[in-house]
Amino acid sequence: MAITEIMERLKLATGVPVEAGPLPAGRSITSRFRLPTRKVVFTGLDIGTTKICAIIGEIDPSGNVTILGLASQPSQGLRRGIVINLEETVESIRVAIRKAENMAQVSVRDVFVGIAGGHIECQTVSATVEVANPERGITRMDVRRAIEAAVEGKVPMEREVLHQIPQQFTIDDGAILDPVGFSSRRLSVEVMLVTAAVTSAQNIIRAVSQARFRVSGIYLEPLASSLAILTEEQKELGVVMIDIGGGTSDIAIYVNGSVRYTGVVPHGGDAITEDISKVLKINRFDAENLKKRHGHCIPSAIDPRETIQVPGVLGEKPTVIKRELVAQVIEARMGEMLEMVKRRIEKLPFYEQVYGGIVFTGGTSLQQGICELGQRIFDRPCCHGVPTGLSGTASLASSSPIYSTGVGLVLYGLEHEREQAFLDGNAFGKIVTRLKSFIDWYG
Secondary structure, three states: OOHHHHHHHHHHHHOOOOOOOOOOOOOHHHHHOOOOOOOEEEEEEEEOOOEEEEEEEEEOOOOOEEEEEEEEEEOOOEEOOEEOOHHHHHHHHHHHHHHHHHHHOOOOOEEEEEEOOOOOEEEEEEEEEEOOOOOOOOOHHHHHHHHHHHHOOOOOOOEEEEEEEEEEEEEOOEEEOOOOOOOOOEEEEEEEEEEEEHHHHHHHHHHHHHOOOEEEEEEEHHHHHHHHHOOHHHHHHOEEEEEEOOOOEEEEEEEOOEEEEEEEEOOOHHHHHHHHHHHHOOOHHHHHHHHHHHOOOOHHHOOOOOEEEEOOOOOOOOEEEEHHHHHHHHHHHHHHHHHHHHHHHOOOOOHHHOOOOEEEEOHHHHOOOHHHHHHHHHOOOEEEOOOOOEEOOOHHHHOOHHHHHHHHHHHHHHHHOOHHHHHHHOHHHHHHHHHHHHHHHHO
């Protein structure tokens, strides 16, 4: 897809003008954004079930991304992306950002926050409108009216719109990428509508606000991860990204360069840890360490003679077991999680157009053998996705699937360098403004 077409899609989806520019070497992702005229610093805050990650990044006029600081803090007070203990969540956020500030030697006030969890819903809506002046051609206002007509009446009171992403436009002559300027009497549009539970979004913004930081924007986490790890070529070819975290596994599917589906499976690495803990009768801390140090998704890849030492409980002596047993537990649970993802997406009408395969990211994707297991389940090529093209003292650490979402949130911040542009054309501006008002009034 031509870079001008990509930027036109972004303009339609966000309402923010995007200027063309040269493609920075080694950093194709910046081609989707209007590059800044000066160095700007953004902070991404990934609020996960097991950890909260804060990443501070600087983007220069050439599109180069420098990671100034990053930190992670064990996540307290959240369960599968939903705040269950406000006070603990606030403290975890505060500590994570302060650690990142100390590394970056900058002071943070505004953050871009990721949102995920089982309360996120995705649906495709459509509408057809009459073009205001067919002889003059379709205008941006016609496009906006079509999108608004598609969304109108589709969002219950208890839900808030996060994204309105155009999937396809149709004019009298057929489907088209960007209808602006074409002559047509009617304009039809299909829109991917992503919504969140109002209370869940409110609680996340409240937690960040009580930690004494301002929410500049909320962004769906699987889309943030996609910004950091997927290339335009992968999106054009068709790809499924699976971000496996501690409590959930987030899904994003791209076909023909556009995101076509997002979803979540309410299981992640914590379920594997829990299984190891129960089978071996050890505490969760030791089970997590065993998973990270000796885990594997393919038992047949383990030498059946290889043994590992399992810590004792309540002062008991350590025991020796076959490493293959741990792999069998991991294979069973990881296989079940990936099968759940497959059942969720294989009936989608565009799934057969996913020629680029599966890309795994997130902390649990570090598990050995996951690509082999994924290829067996999905019958498609599988690979790992990590943030690339980063510089700075913290770039090596941030080039890990653990930080895909955080890096993506930093990149997302580039879309909102100017607050007015953010508020004028983007649904996130409306949700943040409304929820901030709610918090200021009742907080």
